[in-house]
Amino acid sequence: LPSSHGGNSRGFWENPGEKTGSGYSQGSGYSQGSGYSQGLGSSQGSGYSQGLGYSQGVGYSQGLGYSQGSGYSQGVGYSQGLEYSQGLGHSQGSGYSQGLGYSQGSGSAQGLGSWNETPISAGAEFSRNSHNSQGQDQAPFPDPSWRFQKFPQFP
Known part of the structure; x- marks a missing residue:
């Protein structure tokens, strides 16, 4: 599994999970602002995961592990x-x-990828394309659960 790359990243992997052959992540993409990913892992059967859930640049998890x-x-x-x-x-x-160029870090995605109402890092504009989508049962954009996210604005 890939470790952190980049100047001041400090992330690492914990408890790698699996993706089943159906192509959607189970219990993956749980990102914590403390700079490491949990429950992300390699996919099995229908595909493979690329570069998911390791810290970059600012030291928290990016790429929230969805297929x-x-x-x-x-x-x-x-x-x-x-x-x-x-x-x-x-x-x-x-x-x-997009924006400052990193994905949602401290918002957590659980289970089938629904977002909890968790605070996200301030001072950046986050891409709305980074929401979880599961396999063939991909959530349409915009995900209605985005109403829970608070997006800070640039000055």
């Missing part, structure tokens, strides 16, 4: 404008963070 379609991560897990990891940590597509 699209065939079960591999698309466009999540690296930052734009800050230093970011190369190799497993990036893939093309939509759903990577």
Whole structure:
């Protein structure tokens, strides 16, 4: 599993989980602002995970471990404008963070990917493309649970 890359990142992996063959993450994408990911892991069966859930740049988890379609991560897990990891940590597509260039870190995604009402890091604009989507049962954008998220504005 990839470790942190980038100047001041301090993330690490804990308790890697699994994705089942159906292509959606179970109990994955739980991100904590303390700078490490829990419950993210490699997918099995229908696809594979790329660069999910390790800390980058600002030291908290990015790329919240969701699968699209065939079960591999698309466009999540690296930052734009800050230093970011190369190799497993990036893939093309939509759903990577914009603005200051990192995904939601301290908001937690649980189980089937519904967002809890948790505070997110202030002082940045987050991409709304980074919400969880599960396999073939992908949530339409915008996810209605975004009403729980508070997005701080730039001055």
